[in-house]
Amino acid sequence: MISSKPLDIPCSLQERKVLEKIALAAHELRVPAFLIGGFVRDKILGRRTKDMDVVCVGDGITLAHQVAAALGDNIPVSFFKTYGTAQVKWHEFEIEFVGARKESYRRESRNPEVVAGTLEDDQNRRDFTINALAVSLREADYGALIDPFGGIADLDKKLIRTPLEPAQTFSDDPLRMMRAIRFASQLQFTIADDAFKAIQENADRIRIITQERISDEFNKIMLSPKPSVGLDLLYKAGLLKIIFPQMTDMVGVEMYEGKGHKDNFYHTLQVVDNISVHTRDLWLRWAALLHDIGKPATKKFEPGHGWTFHGHDAVGGKMVTRIFTKFKLPLHDKMKLVKKLVELHLRPISLTKENITDSAIRRLLFDAGDDIESLMMLCEADITSKNKSKVKRYLENFELVRKRLKEVEESDRIRNWQPPVTGEMIMETFDLKPGRVVGDLKNAIREAILDGEIANTYEAAYAFMLEKAKALDLTPVK
Incomplete structure (x- = not known):
């Protein structure tokens, strides 16, 4: 019996049940099947995952229908004949089925020419060694881990490495360059030196990737535990200059008459990390990313005073619309929220000064509305000084602002207010x-x-x- 054999990866009872159903269906069809990729990787790392990828040496769509029938409950099968792929959803699991493939690429496109192949062919086409790990669902060696490229060792080393020559891997499918950085950011891994060098050398090929795919990977980097890891790698790889030049415009410190300003790029990365400690909301992280995006356009040196960025909040707000349009991000509620927070992010700072009137408090409440807490979170994340006493003082000032906001709101009920005479x-x-x-x-x-x-x-x-x-x-x- 297949179920009597152990798995080389830790799985729950429900996961084992699903895999046994797949193994039995594959056995009945006489097609070798393997669990492969992210599910195997994440189970070894102890990460939660519900997406399974199954590759078989045969027809993946037929196998998907057989598995769906075995699971019962009239489960529908979504399939795409053109690509030979199918998907079955059962409880919390999303199971993708595909026949083993061998791929070859033309330089002008990331869409490969595909022919049927073996498990070895399919593992060779995988982007990274840690994603080429497979678990056999065959009766003869059920549960055995198949690791031809040392993926387990790379997991132990926390290393992102390609199965084949990295320059060819990234040239074939340039999106893999962003995927390498995304995995490094999500898993807090290091990209192998030869792989990172290949990314730098092939960075310009990212131009053949659609904006939607680029934005999807970028957002996954933004949702990493510490987004600055991926954002900094994008910059050092030369990719950020191509996909998001407004960000790289913030890099560097300019000196004049012995006075310099902070590096607004690395300040921004710290702000994104700071806000990410408190929220997984992608759009609040985007607000942190863009809060100073208007600084390069407003930078000016004033003799006797130093560097200024007057009006960068308003300029940045206008840039938000263009950036969201270019990245094909939601242009309604999400864009409006980010735009509002960028435009207002200096206002609470001005309220930390003495003798601020109730009028100024009312206006901020009126302008921020229900987003006042998000705005305050952004402003607190904007404190990046290495001077601990200064940070403490700033945070205490913001607590006083919060207290004033609460007092005025309770008294005047201005938030989301409309004048009583219409x-x-x-x-x-x-x-x-x-x-x-x-x-x-x-x-x-x-x-x-x-x-x-x-x-x-x-x-x-x-x-x-x-x-x-x-x-x-x-x-x-x-």
């Missing part, structure tokens, strides 16, 4: 049509409330509106 009320009161006068009156009411000039009530706002209307020779209709 544009429709103004038009009805003075028999006006939509236009500039209506907008001016509405804005005047809003500013008066935010400045604390009048109370945040309908009665006070209505009375204020009537006074303002007199100056415009407007008379309420009877």
